[in-house]
Amino acid sequence: MEVLRSKFELHKKCSETEGCVNDEIIAENFAKYLSQIYTPNSAQRASSLYNEFSQAKENYFGSPLTDDWLFDTELVSKIIAELKRGRAADIDGLTAEHSTLFFRLYCRNYFA
Numbered sequence: 466m467e468v469l470r471s472k473f474e475l476h477k478k479c480s481e482t483e484g485c486v487n488d489e490i491i492a493e494n495f496a497k498y499l500s501q502i503y504t505p506n507s508a509q510r511a512s513s514l515y516n517e518f519s520q521a522k523e524n525y526f527g528s529p530l531t532d533d534w535l536f537d538t539e540l541v542s543k544i545i546a547e548l549k550r551g552r553a554a555d556i557d558g559l560t561a562e563h564s565t566l567f568f569r570l571y572c573r574n575y576f577a
Contacts, residue, residue: 482562492570495563538572 482491505511545568548561 488566488569492566495566496570499567541568542572 483494485491485494545561545564548564550561552561554560554563
């Protein structure tokens with residue numbers, strides 16, 4: 466019986482990031498990190514590029530957006546859940562674990 470129990474019991478692993486094990490603090494630190502690295506070097510240039518994009522968008526005639534292009538949090542959650550954990554980071558230094566924690570924090574703040 467003990468053998469069967471050990472095969473089917475779920476063992477919760479402790480995930481640690483930079484010495485911290487609290488998921489909420491890890492997610493908040495990650496959100497702060499993202500906001501720091503994805504900020505414009507120049508607010509004036511960012512504004513200029515945004516205006517340029519907005520003007521180009523007004524005259525854009527591409528494929529219409531249909532319901533096939535829509536996605537919701539359930540789909541994003543499913544895809545993130547299917548990411549393989551423990552793999553190397555991507556070119557931006559992000560891992561599946563980062564995506565999971567960021568998504569949890571986003572949902573908690575957005576849908577709270």
